Amino acid sequence: MxxxxxxxxxxxxxxxxxxxxxxxxxxxxxxxxxxxxxxxxxxxxxxxxxxxxxxxxxxxxxxxxxxxxxxxxxxxxxxxxxxxxxxxxxxxxxxxxxxxxxxxxxxxxxxxxxxxxxxxxxxxxxAGFGLTEPEAGSDAGATRTTARRDGEDWVVNGSKQFITNSGTDITRFVTVTAVTGETAEGRKEISTIIVPSGTPGFTVGPAYDKVGWHASDTHPLSFSDARVPAANLLGERGRGFANFLHILDEGRIAIAALATGAAEGCLEAALDYAATRSVFGSPLSSRQSIQFMIARMRMRVHTARLAWHHAARLRDAGRPYKEAAAIAKLTASDAAMDNARDATQIFGGNGFMNEYPVARHYRDSKILEIGEGTSEVQLLVISRALGMEG
The missing domain is CATH 1.10.540.10 (Acyl-CoA dehydrogenase/oxidase, N-terminal domain)
Structure with missing residues (x-):
C-alpha cells in the first residue's frame, strides 16, 4: 500500500x-x-x-x-x-x-x-480547547460558561465536556470559550480565556468511558469561581467564537487526514487477511465478492485522500477553503466508517476481537462523523456554499 x-x-x-x-x-x-x-x-x-x-x-x-x-x-x-x-x-x-x-x-x-x-x-x-458544553455542541453559540471581569482578573464559572488532552500529566492549560458580556445588538459576547492546569476552582472530571479512542485523553471540565489574570484573555474580547470557527475549519482538514489514514489501515488489514485466510481450500481473496468489497475500500481511500489534499493545498495557498474542508471531512469520515465495517466483515469472527486493529478502527471511526462538526454540519456548510439558506 x-x-x-x-x-x-x-x-x-x-x-x-x-x-x-x-x-x-x-x-x-x-x-x-x-x-x-x-x-x-x-x-x-x-x-x-x-x-x-x-x-x-x-x-x-x-x-x-x-x-x-x-x-x-x-x-x-x-x-x-x-x-x-x-x-x-x-x-x-x-x-x-x-x-x-x-x-x-x-x-x-x-x-x-x-x-x-x-x-x-x-x-x-x-493543551486543550474547551468549547463543547452539555447544551452547546454544534450550537456553540449557546455557550453558558461565563467569565466575569473582577479587577485585574477573570472569574470563570461553568462546565465543558468532551475536552481532548485536558487531563494528562503534561497538560499545561485549557483555553475555554466563555460569555464575557453582551454585544450592542443584544447577543452574547463570547471570548476565549486561558485557564492553567491547577487553577483553584478548575476541576478536571474523571475520564470518559468511551466507545472508542480509548487511549485519547478526554474529560469533562468544571469551573467554580476559577480566577485567572486579565492577561489570560486570548485574542480580542468578543472575538472568541469567530476565531474558533477559523480554527475549526482547518481542523476539519486534519480530521479528514486522520480518517483517511484509518480507512487505509482497514484496507491494508483486509488485503493481508484476505490473502492469507483460506476458506474451502482457496484464499479468501479469490472470491469476487471479497475482491469487489476491497476494491470499494481502495476507492474510498483514494477519494478521501484527494479531498483532504485539495483542501489543505487551498488553505496553505491562502485561498478560501471552508467548503473544501467540509467536503473533505464528510468524505473521509464516511470512508473510515465504511471501510471499518467492511474490514470487520472480511475478518469475520476475528474482526470482533479487540486484539485485531480492525476492531479498534470499527469502534474508533464513529466519532469521526461527529467530532469537529457532525456530518450534518458539513452538509449545512456545503449547502450554504451553494447559496441555499434555511
Whole structure:
C-alpha cells in the first residue's frame, strides 16, 4: 500500500520523506503499544514525547516560534500516517496542534506565545480547547460558561465536556470559550480565556468511558469561581467564537487526514487477511465478492485522500477553503466508517476481537462523523456554499 499512498500523489521529496518517516514511526513505535494502550485506556506519554522529539507538534509553525517551518499539509501527512495504525495517537497530535497550540499562535500576544508555545511545539506539554458544553455542541453559540471581569482578573464559572488532552500529566492549560458580556445588538459576547492546569476552582472530571479512542485523553471540565489574570484573555474580547470557527475549519482538514489514514489501515488489514485466510481450500481473496468489497475500500481511500489534499493545498495557498474542508471531512469520515465495517466483515469472527486493529478502527471511526462538526454540519456548510439558506 505504501507505493499507492505516497508515490501516486503529488508530493514533493520533502513531503514524501516526512510521510515515510512518520509511517515507519507508526509501525515501529506506535503500533506495538496500541493494543495495550487501548485495553488499559491509557495515553502512552512516552510515545507523545517521541513525537515531540521528531518535531511533529511543531510541523505547521514557523521556526521563529520554535516550529519546524512547515505547513498544514505537512501536519496532515503526519496525522494520516498515525491514524492508519492508532487513531488515539493521531487525535492527540491533531488536537495538540489544532486546538492547543494553534489558537495561541494565531491570536496570542507576544508574551503568551513566548511563554506557552515552546513546550507545546516540542511535545513537552499539551493543551486543550474547551468549547463543547452539555447544551452547546454544534450550537456553540449557546455557550453558558461565563467569565466575569473582577479587577485585574477573570472569574470563570461553568462546565465543558468532551475536552481532548485536558487531563494528562503534561497538560499545561485549557483555553475555554466563555460569555464575557453582551454585544450592542443584544447577543452574547463570547471570548476565549486561558485557564492553567491547577487553577483553584478548575476541576478536571474523571475520564470518559468511551466507545472508542480509548487511549485519547478526554474529560469533562468544571469551573467554580476559577480566577485567572486579565492577561489570560486570548485574542480580542468578543472575538472568541469567530476565531474558533477559523480554527475549526482547518481542523476539519486534519480530521479528514486522520480518517483517511484509518480507512487505509482497514484496507491494508483486509488485503493481508484476505490473502492469507483460506476458506474451502482457496484464499479468501479469490472470491469476487471479497475482491469487489476491497476494491470499494481502495476507492474510498483514494477519494478521501484527494479531498483532504485539495483542501489543505487551498488553505496553505491562502485561498478560501471552508467548503473544501467540509467536503473533505464528510468524505473521509464516511470512508473510515465504511471501510471499518467492511474490514470487520472480511475478518469475520476475528474482526470482533479487540486484539485485531480492525476492531479498534470499527469502534474508533464513529466519532469521526461527529467530532469537529457532525456530518450534518458539513452538509449545512456545503449547502450554504451553494447559496441555499434555511
Amino acid at each position: 505504501e507505493r499507492q499512498s505516497l508515490s501516486a500523489y503529488d508530493l514533493d521529496d520533502t513531503e514524501r520523506e516526512l510521510a515515510q518517516m512518520v509511517r515507519a514511526f507508526a509501525d515501529e513505535v506506535v503500533a506495538p503499544v496500541s493494543y495495550e494502550a487501548d485495553r488499559t485506556k491509557t495515553l502512552p506519554l512516552d510515545v507523545v514525547r517521541q513525537m515531540g522529539e521528531l518535531g511533529l507538534f511543531g510541523l505547521p509553525f514557523p521556526e521563529e516560534v520554535g516550529g519546524q517551518g512547515g505547513d498544514y499539509f505537512a501536519l496532515c501527512l503526519a496525522i494520516e500516517a498515525l491514524g492508519r495504525v492508532d487513531q488515539s495517537i493521531a487525535i492527540t497530535l491533531e488536537a495538540g496542534v489544532s486546538l492547543g497550540a494553534m489558537p495561541v499562535f494565531r491570536f496570542g500576544t507576544d508574551d503568551q506565545k513566548a511563554t506557552l508555545l515552546p513546550d507545546l511545539l516540542e511535545g513537552r506539554a499539551l
